[in-house]
Amino acid sequence: MTVDAIVFEHVTFAYGAPPSGATGVRGIGGHSADSGPAVHRPVLDDVSFTLPEGEFCLLVGPTGAGKSTLLKAVNGLVPRFTGGDMHGRVTVAGRDVRGATPADLADVVGYVGQDPLAGFVTDEVELELAYTAEQLGVAPAAMRKRVTEIVDLLGLADVRDRALAQLSSGQRQRVAIGAALVAGPTALVLDEPTSALDPTAADEVLSALHRLVHDLGITVLLAEHRLERVVQYADSALLLDGGRCTAGPLGEILARSPVAPPVVGLGRLAGWPGPPVTIREARRHAAPLRKILAERAGTVARGTDIPSAAQAGPPLLEARGLTVDYPGVRAVAGVDLAAARGERIALMGRNGSGKSSLLWALQGTGKRSGGTVAIGGADPAARRPGERRTLAGLVPADAADLLYAETVAAECAGADEDGRAPKGTCAKILDDLVEGVDPGVHPRDLSEGQRLALALAVTLTAAPPLLLLDEPTRGLDYPGKAALAARLGTLAGAGHCVVVSTHDVEFCAEFASRVVVLSDGEVVADGPARQITAASPMFAPQVEKILPGWMTVAEVEAALESGDD
Numbered sequence: 001m002t003v004d005a006i007v008f009e010h011v012t013f014a015y016g017a018p019p020s021g022a023t024g025v026r027g028i029g030g031h032s033a034d035s036g037p038a039v040h041r042p043v044l045d046d047v048s049f050t051l052p053e054g055e056f057c058l059l060v061g062p063t064g065a066g067k068s069t070l071l072k073a074v075n076g077l078v079p080r081f082t083g084g085d086m087h088g089r090v091t092v093a094g095r096d097v098r099g100a101t102p103a104d105l106a107d108v109v110g111y112v113g114q115d116p117l118a119g120f121v122t123d124e125v126e127l128e129l130a131y132t133a134e135q136l137g138v139a140p141a142a143m144r145k146r147v148t149e150i151v152d153l154l155g156l157a158d159v160r161d162r163a164l165a166q167l168s169s170g171q172r173q174r175v176a177i178g179a180a181l182v183a184g185p186t187a188l189v190l191d192e193p194t195s196a197l198d199p200t201a202a203d204e205v206l207s208a209l210h211r212l213v214h215d216l217g218i219t220v221l222l223a224e225h226r227l228e229r230v231v232q233y234a235d236s237a238l239l240l241d242g243g244r245c246t247a248g249p250l251g252e253i254l255a256r257s258p259v260a261p262p263v264v265g266l267g268r269l270a271g272w273p274g275p276p277v278t279i280r281e282a283r284r285h286a287a288p289l290r291k292i293l294a295e296r297a298g299t300v301a302r303g304t305d306i307p308s309a310a311q312a313g314p315p316l317l318e319a320r321g322l323t324v325d326y327p328g329v330r331a332v333a334g335v336d337l338a339a340a341r342g343e344r345i346a347l348m349g350r351n352g353s354g355k356s357s358l359l360w361a362l363q364g365t366g367k368r369s370g371g372t373v374a375i376g377g378a379d380p381a382a383r384r385p386g387e388r389r390t391l392a393g394l395v396p397a398d399a400a401d402l403l404y405a406e407t408v409a410a411e412c413a414g415a416d417e418d419g420r421a422p423k424g425t426c427a428k429i430l431d432d433l434v435e436g437v438d439p440g441v442h443p444r445d446l447s448e449g450q451r452l453a454l455a456l457a458v459t460l461t462a463a464p465p466l467l468l469l470d471e472p473t474r475g476l477d478y479p480g481k482a483a484l485a486a487r488l489g490t491l492a493g494a495g496h497c498v499v500v501s502t503h504d505v506e507f508c509a510e511f512a513s514r515v516v517v518l519s520d521g522e523v524v525a526d527g528p529a530r531q532i533t534a535a536s537p538m539f540a541p542q543v544e545k546i547l548p549g550w551m552t553v554a555e556v557e558a559a560l561e562s563g564d565d
């Protein structure tokens with residue numbers, strides 16, 4: 001008989017009311033106590049669903065829909081540590097979550113947040129894995145056996161003795177999953193576990209989760225924006241939109257979802273039945289469309305084919321022999337990079353290949369151990385911070401680093417003033433990226449995607465000639481990413497040079513004219529986006545895999561429309 005792993009019965013939740021849990025416990029970003037008793041619009045509105053044992057379920061929904069909130073309600077973090085007003089019932093493996101702490105529930109549900117480092121309590125892999133078991137009072141012999149099983153299951157044998165700080169991001173994420181598994185839970189909930197990972201590391205993590213579902217019958221509930229990465233692993237989906245939640249088989253949910261991967265968009269455009277949700281299914285329908293496109297390929301200008309401006313003008317940015325050393329690591333190893341106004345460059349490469357270090361060194365704030373950087377002839381490192389900002393703007397991977405004001409509205413007003421932009425510029429950019437952000441809310445209470453959009457809007461308002469963005473698509477839904485690509489395209493068209501470090505191949509396909517690939521701090525490929533991404537199974541976007549030579553749904557749509565004229 002199958003047991004229901006996670007059950008929500010008429011769950012309604014709104015932020016704003018005082019915390020209902022124990023006092024003296026550090027909250028998870030909630031500040032309801034000092035913001036008064038005002039209750040906001042419900043984030044979850046009469047949510048009911050049942051997830052059986054051994055199911056891999058995706059939680060999908062637009063930016064700020066409440067996905068993190070729903071996941072935290074599974075193990076009681078919401079409302080216990082966030083405050084808020086909650087009605088209805090959540091049960092995991094038959095246990096009522098109300099009144100229990102996440103630690104009480106560790107043997108039925110494991111929670112893995114977006115940033116594994118933030119959740120670690122020790123310094124070493126094995127200690128971290130053993131920690132939860134120790135807390136639960138498991139006998140040493142049983143504990144060693146359990147840790148070994150988890151190490152094998154998650155492919156961590158080679159690194160089990162290492163310090164956590166020496167692990168790659170994908171390995172750290174697998175350790176975080178392992179730590180959540182030690183207590184032997186029925187269910188695992190994961191909040192965008194691959195958002196910071198390169199495509200290879202993401203595949204490793206998702207394959208490990210897939211094995212847990214198949215070998216151990218664990219139920220996995222996983223929130224993710226990059227659906228193209230995860231659909232092939234999932235059985236079912238929950239769609240959260242406007243507070244309401246719909247559950248169903250993956251294909252059915254994606255067919256009606258406002259957020260769907262490119263393959264679904266292509267299927268809708270081409271009228272393929274289903275529509276297909278995997279590349280494999282889509283290829284079965286693709287032959288007639290390939291034929292039509294082959295006839296049009298010569299006559300249609302594709303967006304990303306716009307010639308590189310590098311050939312047109314003198315470079316805005318010129319770096320020579322740029323080197324960044326940390327103790328024991330050469331993060332950037334003699335990089336030469338020239339970029340002109342109008343270029344849209346994606347910086348790609350494995351986790352730890354040196355992308356962030358390169359961006360910060362180019363901007364002038366980061367460490368530079370050797371080499372030169374010039375932006376419009378000036379060395380940004382030699383300028384004062386205020387002046388530096390007029391040469392280059394950098395949106396950091398952790399968007400919160402850029403935000404200081406008490407409300408979204410104040411942040412936007414400050415950005416308009418600092419950037420000498422007309423009033424309302426920043427708010428308008430924000431609204432284009434993510435709709436409906438409450439201007440009165442504190443930036444720390446925004447969802448991940450909303451906060452990132454705000455940091456982007458603040459930087460784009462000042463619009464310096466060189467724009468550097470470090471992983472700017474975390475937490476953004478597909479419409480948000482398309483809006484970001486469009487805005488960056490407009491800025492490039494107006495003479496800015498835009499460099500984006502990203503693991504998001506679909507965003508790269510929409511945005512980039514040129515791709516630079518780093519490996520171990522060195523540039524190993526540099527050329528037109530279409531050429532570089534098509535040549536690599538790791539970097540190729542979904543559309544390219546189904547219709548070689550075509551990168552995005554919009555491109556295919558334009559080609560089909562051109563034939564209708």
Ligand SMILES: Nc1ncnc2c1ncn2[C@@H]1O[C@H](COP(=O)(O)OP(=O)(O)OP(=O)(O)O)[C@@H](O)[C@H]1O
Pocket residue numbers: 015016029030031040043061062063064065066067068069070082441445446447448449450475476
């Ligand atoms: N502590 C809080 N106080 C007030 N409002 C909050 C708080 N935390 C989140 N919110 C709001 O609740 C809504 C849902 O946030 P949540 O983080 O659950 O969304 P999400 O779907 O996970 O978003 P993303 O896709 O960006 O990760 C957002 O509008 C957010 O601004």
Ligand SMILES: Nc1ncnc2c1ncn2[C@@H]1O[C@H](COP(=O)(O)OP(=O)(O)OP(=O)(O)O)[C@@H](O)[C@H]1O
Pocket residue numbers: 169196198326327329330331349350351352353354355356357358
């Ligand atoms: N402050 C630091 N001190 C020591 N080593 C560092 C520091 N910052 C980065 N490193 C190391 O330098 C190398 C490059 O890191 P960097 O963050 O630039 O890579 P990345 O390509 O941006 O990675 P990711 O895709 O994971 O964000 C890695 O080996 C990293 O561990």
